Amino acid sequence: MLLFVLFVGVCGAVDDTALCEMLGSPEFPLLSKEGDITIGGAFSLHSQISKPSLSFTNAPESLICSRLNFREFRFAQTMIFAIQEINNSSSLLPNISIGYKIFDSCGSTLPSIRAVMGLMNGQESTRGKTCSRQSSVHAIIGASESSSTIVMLHIAGIFKIPVISHFATCACLSNRKEYPSFFRTIPSDYYQSRALAKLVKHFGWTWVGAVRSDNDYGNNGMATFITAASQEGVCVEYSEAISRTDPSWQVANVVRVIHSGSARVLVAFLAQGEMNILLEEALKQNLTGLQWVGSESWITAGHLATERYSGILTGSLGFTMKKTKIRGLREFLLKVNPSQKPHNNLLREFWEATFGCSFRSNLHGQTQCSGSEKLENINNPFTDVTELRISNNVYKAVYAVAHAMHNMLKCGQNDEAVNQSCNWKYNLQIKHVVKYLQVVNFTLSSGERVHFDGNGDPVAMYELVNWQRNQAGDTVFVAVGSYNASLPKGKQFIMNEKNTTWADESPKRPQSVCSESCLPGFRQAVIKGKPKCCFSCIACAAGQISNSSNTGECSHCPLEYWSNEDHSQCVPKVIEFLSFGETMGALLTAFSLFGAGLTLVVSGVFFRFHHTPLVKASNSELSFLLLFSLTLCFLCSLTFIGRPTEWSCMLRHTAFGITFALCISCILAKTLAVVIAFKAKGPTSTFPQCSAPLQRTSVLSCTLLQVLVCVVWLILAPPFPYKNTAYATERIILECNIGSPVGFWAVLVYIGILAVLCFILAFLARKVPDNFNEAKFITFSMLIFCAVWVTFIPAYVSSPGKFTVAVEIFAILASSFGLLFCIFAPKCYILLLKPERNTKKHMIGRN
Numbered sequence: 001m002l003l004f005v006l007f008v009g010v011c012g013a014v015d016d017t018a019l020c021e022m023l024g025s026p027e028f029p030l031l032s033k034e035g036d037i038t039i040g041g042a043f044s045l046h047s048q049i050s051k052p053s054l055s056f057t058n059a060p061e062s063l064i065c066s067r068l069n070f071r072e073f074r075f076a077q078t079m080i081f082a083i084q085e086i087n088n089s090s091s092l093l094p095n096i097s098i099g100y101k102i103f104d105s106c107g108s109t110l111p112s113i114r115a116v117m118g119l120m121n122g123q124e125s126t127r128g129k130t131c132s133r134q135s136s137v138h139a140i141i142g143a144s145e146s147s148s149t150i151v152m153l154h155i156a157g158i159f160k161i162p163v164i165s166h167f168a169t170c171a172c173l174s175n176r177k178e179y180p181s182f183f184r185t186i187p188s189d190y191y192q193s194r195a196l197a198k199l200v201k202h203f204g205w206t207w208v209g210a211v212r213s214d215n216d217y218g219n220n221g222m223a224t225f226i227t228a229a230s231q232e233g234v235c236v237e238y239s240e241a242i243s244r245t246d247p248s249w250q251v252a253n254v255v256r257v258i259h260s261g262s263a264r265v266l267v268a269f270l271a272q273g274e275m276n277i278l279l280e281e282a283l284k285q286n287l288t289g290l291q292w293v294g295s296e297s298w299i300t301a302g303h304l305a306t307e308r309y310s311g312i313l314t315g316s317l318g319f320t321m322k323k324t325k326i327r328g329l330r331e332f333l334l335k336v337n338p339s340q341k342p343h344n345n346l347l348r349e350f351w352e353a354t355f356g357c358s359f360r361s362n363l364h365g366q367t368q369c370s371g372s373e374k375l376e377n378i379n380n381p382f383t384d385v386t387e388l389r390i391s392n393n394v395y396k397a398v399y400a401v402a403h404a405m406h407n408m409l410k411c412g413q414n415d416e417a418v419n420q421s422c423n424w425k426y427n428l429q430i431k432h433v434v435k436y437l438q439v440v441n442f443t444l445s446s447g448e449r450v451h452f453d454g455n456g457d458p459v460a461m462y463e464l465v466n467w468q469r470n471q472a473g474d475t476v477f478v479a480v481g482s483y484n485a486s487l488p489k490g491k492q493f494i495m496n497e498k499n500t501t502w503a504d505e506s507p508k509r510p511q512s513v514c515s516e517s518c519l520p521g522f523r524q525a526v527i528k529g530k531p532k533c534c535f536s537c538i539a540c541a542a543g544q545i546s547n548s549s550n551t552g553e554c555s556h557c558p559l560e561y562w563s564n565e566d567h568s569q570c571v572p573k574v575i576e577f578l579s580f581g582e583t584m585g586a587l588l589t590a591f592s593l594f595g596a597g598l599t600l601v602v603s604g605v606f607f608r609f610h611h612t613p614l615v616k617a618s619n620s621e622l623s624f625l626l627l628f629s630l631t632l633c634f635l636c637s638l639t640f641i642g643r644p645t646e647w648s649c650m651l652r653h654t655a656f657g658i659t660f661a662l663c664i665s666c667i668l669a670k671t672l673a674v675v676i677a678f679k680a681k682g683p684t685s686t687f688p689q690c691s692a693p694l695q696r697t698s699v700l701s702c703t704l705l706q707v708l709v710c711v712v713w714l715i716l717a718p719p720f721p722y723k724n725t726a727y728a729t730e731r732i733i734l735e736c737n738i739g740s741p742v743g744f745w746a747v748l749v750y751i752g753i754l755a756v757l758c759f760i761l762a763f764l765a766r767k768v769p770d771n772f773n774e775a776k777f778i779t780f781s782m783l784i785f786c787a788v789w790v791t792f793i794p795a796y797v798s799s800p801g802k803f804t805v806a807v808e809i810f811a812i813l814a815s816s817f818g819l820l821f822c823i824f825a826p827k828c829y830i831l832l833l834k835p836e837r838n839t840k841k842h843m844i845g846r847n
Helices: 002-009 018-023 070-087 109-121 146-159 189-202 216-231 248-260 272-284 307-313 329-334 345-355 390-408 431-438 583-608 613-617 620-640 646-679 687-716 741-764 774-798 802-833
Strands: 031-033 037-043 046-049 065-068 098-104 139-142 163-165 182-184 207-213 235-242 265-269 291-294 317-320 441-443 449-451 461-469 475-484 493-495 522-526 535-539 561-563 570-572 574-576 720-724 731-737
Touching: 031 070, 037 070, 037 109, 037 390, 046 272, 065 345, 070 098, 070 329, 070 345, 070 390, 098 109, 109 139, 109 146, 139 146, 139 390, 146 163, 146 182, 146 216, 163 390, 182 390, 189 216, 189 265, 189 291, 189 317, 189 461, 189 475, 189 493, 207 216, 207 248, 207 272, 216 235, 216 265, 235 248, 235 272, 248 272, 272 307, 390 431, 390 441, 390 449, 583 620, 583 802, 613 620, 613 802, 620 646, 620 687, 620 802, 646 687, 646 720, 646 731, 646 741, 646 774, 646 802, 687 741, 731 802, 741 774, 774 802
Parallel strands: 037 098, 037 139, 139 163, 163 182, 207 235, 207 265, 265 291, 291 317, 574 731
Antiparallel strands: 031 098, 046 065, 317 461, 441 449, 461 475, 475 493, 522 535, 561 570, 720 731
């Protein structure tokens, strides 16, 4: 590229070449005025450029620009207006006049080269001469396209001529190392692209199409948009590029891609030239129903806001510069007339294009221009000053140069001469202008502050405009929001959706998604081979939730929470324990109370017949103690029902262990009494007299030993309430943790040892020759007791949740009922139904 630029730079100093022929000889500026300081201008005054035939046998034809662009012509006149204001000012550059030279860049790179060469070299031909003087301009305003501006910078930058663009937005131009002499009064696309990404995300448009100009402006801007959109979770279905020099079939293919796409939102990062040809092809293919999101290049282009394109573009949204007013500009524009410069071809062309007439009289069928036509009666992009946005950028650029020159020449600081306000003592060096432009900081009469950052960019502030129809049916640009990149994140973008018109003037915001939103309770699952915006919705797993739409991952509920039915929120887990209110708890409570009540009834029967031989033979003292312990055994099962607490957990296991130890100790004492009594050697034996203390001692010692075990257990590792979340994930099992497994099994083993010992002794005494042999009943009771607790162990270990407690209660009740019925039922039968057997004679009778 550098070789190309250097070649062009010396084009006027060497023999003719094909490139020089194509560029044409150094041309005169289309608009110019002499001054002490000269500001150059490069605008796309014409929107169409000829395509020279390259036969390689003949010299190529010169480039010819045609089709006057009224909007760009207004930009050029705005530059002249600003210069005229400054020349008339007594405070800014006093006694110094500013001149101008304005060239046509035709919106293309080759004419832009020709324009910048003309601005630097002047009007005279330098073939065969050495050019040693500095540039004829001190600064250049332009161009209107990023690609044209880049080409100009590659040439002007070599000579450190500052270029201030009013419309070049490519983020690449912020590279200070590559473009140290570049400034602009329009924000970089770095901010616009991100603002567009936030815009589509704000409306939930996660599936969009994209079309761009195939140049630096479109390619860089779209690349930044796609990156920013990806960060916002927006996917681009397709990204097509067009150029205004493309053949019609290529543009038609792009429109067909747009038409066939599923995205209902189209982001168009297009320059005006490409937008024009795209819309023409869109009309041919009836491309309607799309929500257009545009870049600042065309979003406020008045020539597009016509009835012809209203069916396509109504409802369009896009960011642009804030609208402003320039006092006196309209009056200045209305005074433009070919009579100001009769020999200026550009003014004559403008007049002919505006009024549809011709200054040449030999053209048939065309009105003769008189020059007295009135611009006041014309409404076109040149006379329309209701949307002064880019024109204001031109205005600011001219004033930035003037203020930089004012500070550079130290105007108002020279006390040596009364009639000289600016210091002209040294030769004006163009390279110094860049330095003073970098630090320029001033406020316009409108109150707008102008300054540049370290990259030569202004503060990025945009106005969001929406294409709407007014009551007259005309398309107008209505501000519906704003974007200010200088504000903190979260406050940069402001939107007034109520006043927005959508595509096809629909009252409802259009939807543009690849997949419908996943409702709360579902998560997104990316479909293989498709963008992340295309997904399927999968329900969250048990224990997981998503409480918002389009969640990428389901979140786990905390340990004590579980997902609700639709998996949209975490709710406290159901706490499960054996309660008195449920059926199982109520039945076990009833059996427990029934057993305790039945035991009390038996105690009452025994008390009623306590003087009878049968009760005396059964050792009434031990019988009453055994009935008391059985009552406690039945009642201790109640401590296993209800919500476990710290006290209930300690009470239930210790009460169970001590009461059953007391119960089995009593039975063991009765069994010992039977065995010893009937093993005595004679009727005169003294055992009955000493058996009572021995029985009390054995009961007390056996019980106290269990009490000691329980006390040690409670001291070292007592049972405590425990929320079991491991067994069932969807609920919490509230249970008592035994604290020390050693203590728990020590209690059970001790009871088992007593029961086995009692069973063995009772089994040995089963054949005692009495009509009433209590040892046989004790044997059966111990057999039932041991059977119950042997089957209890595997059932206890394998039972889930509250059923573990139910199994333990069942074992307590079953063994208690077994002891009660096996030991006391035969006695109650005799006491109540067979009183004739309740005699001493019958008790000692032989079978």
